[in-house]
Amino acid sequence: RGGSVAGGSVGDGCLWPVADVKGRPCEDFCVLQHSNRRRNNDVSFRRICVITLAEAHPLLQSGKTIKSINYQISANCSRLQNKVSGKSKRYVYMFIFQMQGAQFLTELAPLCRISSSDGEEYTIYSCIRGRLIEVNENILSNPAILQEKPSTEGYIAVVLPKFEESKSITQGLLTQKEYEEVLLKRLNSSS
Numbered sequence: 001r002g003g004s005v006a007g008g009s010v011g012d013g014c015l016w017p018v019a020d021v022k023g024r025p026c027e028d029f030c031v032l033q034h035s036n037r038r039r040n041n042d043v044s045f046r047r048i049c050v051i052t053l054a055e056a057h058p059l060l061q062s063g064k065t066i067k068s069i070n071y072q073i074s075a076n077c078s079r080l081q082n083k084v085s086g087k088s089k090r091y092v093y094m095f096i097f098q099m100q101g102a103q104f105l106t107e108l109a110p111l112c113r114i115s116s117s118d119g120e121e122y123t124i125y126s127c128i129r130g131r132l133i134e135v136n137e138n139i140l141s142n143p144a145i146l147q148e149k150p151s152t153e154g155y156i157a158v159v160l161p162k163f164e165e166s167k168s169i170t171q172g173l174l175t176q177k178e179y180e181e182v183l184l185k186r187l188n189s190s191s
Helices: 142-146 175-191
Strands: 008-010 013-018 031-032 049-053 066-070 072-074 110-116 121-126 129-133 157-160
Touching: 008 129, 066 142, 072 110, 110 129
Parallel strands: none
Antiparallel strands: 008 013, 013 031, 031 049, 049 157, 066 110, 110 121, 129 157
C-alpha cells in the first residue's frame, strides 16, 4: 500500500523531509507525495504533494504557541485568493486537462507566515515546483491543529507538480534515513 521508494512510507505515498530551508537551522518541512494510482489498472497520474512541518520544526517543539497564520505573502499576493478550476474525474486532484488559475510556485515560494507567542515569525516555503491546489484554511481558525496533527489535518498546502516533473520532484529532497542523520548530527552538536 504505502510508498516504498527512498522516502519514509505514509499511507499511499512517501514522506520527503527538507532540512534547514533557506539556511535557517531546524526550519524543516516535509513533502508528502501521494502516487494517485488507479487501483484497477495501475495507471499513474500526477503525484500530488502535501506540504507540512517536519517533526523538528521549532513550531512543533514544546512551549511554542501559534499566535497567527497569514497566507498574505505580499500586498499583491494572497495564497487564499488561489482559485483552481479544471476538468477532473472522481479522483481527488487528478486533473486530466490543464488547470486554470492555480498559482505557480517555485521551490522557495512562500506559502504562509506563522507567528508564535514568543515573537518569532516563520515563513513556510513550498519546497517544490508546481501549482498550488489549495491551502489549509482550517488552520486559520484552529492553529493548534498544526501542532497536534502536522502531517494530517494540520497540513499547510497541496501542490501539484508538472506532469513531466512529478517523478523527479523528490530529487534534492532527503530520504527519511538521511533526515534522521541530520537530526542526529544536530543532537550531537548541541551536546
